[in-house]
Amino acid sequence: MARSKSDIANSAIRIFLQDVGRYYDTARGFDPFVPKVSQKDELLIFFNHECCYCGAQISRKSISLDHLIAMNKAALGLHAWGNVVPCCHSCNNEKQQKNWEEFLLSKASPDLSSIRKKRIQDFVAAKQYDPNLNLHEFAGNLYEDVGEVAMTLINLRYKQAENGIQQLLKPN
């Protein structure tokens, strides 16, 4: 339930990044990432059934999905193949919007984190996700615009409701 202008604007950004992600998947010849069970399995196999950050064993049941580049208005990471990686619940909760390379370094020894970093980079490359994909030009002011339009509409309807209630409450 959206409680404020920023909730509405954040939802708009997420919808935008999901839709663009679906298009990017299709344009690269992939079945759009949902994830379906078979797509989760593909992630588990690529990452050897391990959390891509801390290395904990994960399964179809315990898998958690993280967006390497966060799905927010600053980073504009897509919900698409190559940007979604399998991890454990605890890492997912901890990482949030952090930079994945820095987060990875905090989760493992230098040796292990460089092995894991390589695996993640191989995955991104295998899926041809361009880490420099810059959507700022297209996302532009979507966040601000959606927030403004939504609040304008809400305020308009609010005024109408206020007037309607006033009429109802007037003594005859």
Ligand SMILES: [Zn+2]
């Ligand atoms: Zn983990």
